[in-house]
Amino acid sequence: MSINFKASHDDSGKHELVTEIEDIRSESATSDGCDVNEKKLIRKLDINIVPWMSLLYLLSFMDRGSIGNAKLYNLEGDLHITDKQYLIGLTVFFFSYALIEPISNVFLRRLRPSIYLSSIMLAWGIVMTCHGVIKNYGGLITVRFLLGLTEGGLYAGVIFYISSWYKRSELGTRIAIFFSGATVAGAFSGLLAAAISNMDGIGGKAGWQWIFILEGLGTIVIAIASFWVIQDFPTTAKFLSEDERKFIIRRLQNDSKQSAAGEKFSKKYIWQSFTDWHTYIGLGIFMGFDGPLYAFSLFTPSIIHQGFEATVANLLSVPVYAWACLITCAVGVLADRTNSRGYINCFFMGVGLVGYIILLISRSPALSYFAVYLAASAIYPVAANSASWTACNIEGSYKRAVTIAIVIGFGNLNGAVTSNVYRAKDAPWYRLGHGIILGYIAIGFFSSALYSFLLRRENARRERGERDEVIEGVDNKNAHERNGVYASVEEAKKDKGDRWSGFRYTV
Template identity: 60%
Template structure:
């Protein structure tokens, strides 16, 4: 198909980077001929991914360890009922959801190395305090603050990584980063089983030591993060000026026009609020997050009700998470290579559905344990894949930060639902809990299909030229799509609404 005037690509190339017509070459004065792009990306991977993954492992370990601690008489020692325990889980999600969007805006306005490190340090201290609680009121208070301080990490890191990688590279990195959740599930079971043996040391029960020791590890990580968390590409200190230039040029060549920096304007916030993709994305992510939260919080209890005692139940969660981790990383790689992220969503949500249907119908412990594997291998690959998909289809630094924050925030409000659906009165089969997870998976399947169809239809309209803007000095375009002095201005003002932008399906 012939390219339209305002979609054209110039013949000018600079060191392998082809930039759209009229786009100023970033740092045109910098010589990048000596930079090996593959080695540079490996350097970025090694510097960013391992430490950020460790931080998310600690985050998920800290929020979900209460599920492990419950098996070691937490409720009895605090004198709380099952309903009060569920409320303490619920409170976490309200503060977590409330602070995600503001945290992402602060992250963009401040340095990630400072903002994220402060949050990590504070939630580590909160975890230690959680091991010192003595009644229901103090447990609920601590869980509220834990949610508030943890709120900024996942949306912040998701946004930060999206500012470093091309859209076709982001998936495997996000999958590796998110694999920390499966690692925390596996490691959490082993750790809880080991720490529980400290029962009565210092006059504290085993479950308290789980919180205290995990919290102290997070405090250490928070202090180290002031030096180990990196900032955005245009200011990253671990890169030379030539290396920063290469990173930004390749992002701009991938239609990430704002990679070189963007001044804050309320217009970008409004663009996010008025974009239909934001709201459909919120529903899709609910269908990913709620099942994942219920799985991580209640897997030890589910296995426990299959006839296994506390420590064996925790240990039997380990192979489930290991299997889910392998599948998640594989799907991250395949989705980067072949695209069609929406179809991956649909396929693996269906796999989860099959697992939960078996859990509802099964009366065999062995079959139910097999179904847990199906559920895990369906739930865990979908969530990072969906984060990448949503991020891939939003252009503009501030718009992306707000859109991701809104998507995560709304989805995490539904984490409050996940905390209350696996009741002791429903054991051992937990029909209510499994049924509600199936309902959320249904929401995810329907909304993913809608998002896929509408973005595909929009891409087709842009191919036909129906969204072309009027660019002064060039022929073609429709005034209803806007009139601009140049393609550069059209990109800056319209972001992913620009006619040359193509959505990832």
């Protein structure tokens, strides 16, 4: 089986090339006696991969954000800490969280996901439970730092993990469903906190302590189950037959994921990530929604609290997160069907800008509550869409793992800033906090627009043959040695990843 690449770049040459590639794809799906129903196989993947990953992220996001709910039940008073000390406690989480992410994905790639993800989850469940027994400011700092250190590998790890199973045109929906765990966590944590607070005084512990203890124990139970439930990569997954494994690897390779069959670790892949312009544009995009994301998850009850009592404020946060869940999943489906991830980012970030402008000028609890819905409509869909957008455009499993970890790690580091911008002295309208979040979203908006423009320009250059490599034995008038000299197309694809001339970026 071979591909005869045409020397010319005229329309007829392109048509013949596309026809040959499609013939090979059709043949590869049924070769070696492989008889696999693709739709049934994708449903099988969806059942075995996505729901459990969503559950893990739900627990992760609920555990890190539950301190915002606990605050409303006299956490500061019982620990004898000031508002400034409370904010510092929130901040230290993000330093350790961001520190561990870039190296975490390398470990995930080299180890089994079932072992690595389950282990870090067990660790943060234990740390979460310890939140319920702290007595002072030092204890708060310690458990928040450790929580960030143990949770840090999950989000970037799961984004990379999901991207190792699905085609680029399928990622948006799956990552949106996975990320909706954050929205469900926001809704569920408010309900759970309101219910658990009624245990105040039981066992000599305050209501806020029981929130941490019970949520931590729940995480530990799920972590133990995860050692058996989480599947590894397609090449070794136990729930797949040998034919199904071959089929998945072929369909991923046909989708420009040449590394789907496995990739030997090399330091050059990490260097490629650090020197790729995609990484640095991605920093701006992820900064634009991650900063707002953590401010939203930590302070939504406080923002709503401006016109309502504590328990009512927690309960009113539930429909906000339910709405965020619905729109995040809807946008994920839309992104996969249209492949217009840049336009989607810009539109919804525009909605977020409107929402925070309203929050800045509003002096009505009802109007501010409406603006919170607009903010949620921007932050959560953009977060999921941007993660899938990044994963779509980076080829090479190690390079993709490191790039995802870098942009997510930097984005999360901005939580160290936004966890300090909603100060108690600015209540009830929090003008400083809303203004800073407005600036973050503006950065994300312009970074998304720039990234989309640059991707379209690069795709056009590749269509014109400006990036064509020299392939030995192939007569191509557009090929140039500056783009590399290779013995075969397969060698070029393997070495260059997404920089290969035949790779097309998702815009």
